[in-house]
Amino acid sequence: MEFSNELLSRLKSSKNVGSVCGAGISQESGVPTFRGEEGLWKKYKPEELANFDAFIRNPELVWEWYNYRKKLISEVEPNPGHYALSEMENLFDNFLIITQNVDNLHRKAGSKNLVEIHGNIMSSKCIKCNRRYNDLPFHENVISVPKCECGGIIRPEVVWFGELIPEDLLRRCYEFLKECQFLFVIGTSGYVHPAASFPLIAKENGAYLVEINSEETNISYMMDEILLGTSGKILPEIVGKIKN
Numbered sequence: 001m002e003f004s005n006e007l008l009s010r011l012k013s014s015k016n017v018g019s020v021c022g023a024g025i026s027q028e029s030g031v032p033t034f035r036g037e038e039g040l041w042k043k044y045k046p047e048e049l050a051n052f053d054a055f056i057r058n059p060e061l062v063w064e065w066y067n068y069r070k071k072l073i074s075e076v077e078p079n080p081g082h083y084a085l086s087e088m089e090n091l092f093d094n095f096l097i098i099t100q101n102v103d104n105l106h107r108k109a110g111s112k113n114l115v116e117i118h119g120n121i122m123s124s125k126c127i128k129c130n131r132r133y134n135d136l137p138f139h140e141n142v143i144s145v146p147k148c149e150c151g152g153i154i155r156p157e158v159v160w161f162g163e164l165i166p167e168d169l170l171r172r173c174y175e176f177l178k179e180c181q182f183l184f185v186i187g188t189s190g191y192v193h194p195a196a197s198f199p200l201i202a203k204e205n206g207a208y209l210v211e212i213n214s215e216e217t218n219i220s221y222m223m224d225e226i227l228l229g230t231s232g233k234i235l236p237e238i239v240g241k242i243k244n
């Protein structure tokens, strides 16, 4: 893929470079996205499963969904897109990944400068005493709702619809976006807030916005450039250009 001189010169001269990532960056690892035709789960909308009321109403069903996703995620690896972002940490003074994904793949690819604003599917917590349980075993087809020693039920430690993003994570994002000079917006349909508002905040602070997506999205209108294609292919090519 050819990149504009504008993109390359801005990128090479930027110190504060970031990325806002969505499910699309994990698609080439084999993790289904939410709103694509393959959909995470055709029968239900994530918005109907990924919320606290649905969990209280039917914790078995919600754990079935999360165990299905945990098993799937435990069998996949990061793709070249994740590794390219991990490499960018060494190419810029101040590089940050803000991800909506809970699939642990940025960490597996070695990224350290990472804010998982929607949490991480591999950690769970008791809804009564908040005790954290990392790496709960997930049994396929055995649907039992995990219980805490205190008797409370345990939930996946992810941020559901209607729940607040942890204050410290949100603050870290806003502080970064204030200084951001160049922002990649990768593999997100731009529906879910507050992540969907991050590119505009960066733009208002002078950042150059480059969207990487296999199709136009809800937020393409605000981008300085749109690179249509898959992130697993485009990101390593960008890293190659920066290194030369």
Ligand code: BV8
Residues within 6 Å of the ligand: 021, 022, 023, 024, 025, 027, 028, 033, 034, 035, 036, 046, 047, 050, 100, 101, 102, 118, 158, 159, 160, 161, 162, 163, 164, 165, 186, 187, 188, 189, 190, 191, 192, 193, 194, 212, 213, 214, 215, 217, 229, 230, 231, 232
């Ligand atoms: C909150 C965790 C305060 C669980 C998730 C303002 C305006 C409108 C609505 C709201 C608003 N503020 C709050 C809301 C309500 C709500 C919201 O945004 N609703 C939307 C649906 C309208 N937001 C919240 O509730 C948030 N909390 O704001 O608290 C508050 C609360 C209530 C009311 C007011 C304020 C919390 C949201 C967090 C929800 N949790 N996940 C879990 O994952 O199990 S969201 C879920 O969607 C995932 O995290 C996912 O990452 C995220 C976003 O989806 P995408 O990542 O974009 O994935 P999608 O499938 O949609 O798109 C994939 C893209 O990839 C596509 O564009 C495709 O073309 C592209 N692609 C595919 N393959 C590739 C590719 N691109 C490149 N390469 C490829 N190979």
Ligand code: ZN
Residues within 6 Å of the ligand: 126, 127, 128, 129, 130, 131, 148, 149, 150, 151, 152
């Ligand atoms: Zn407990």
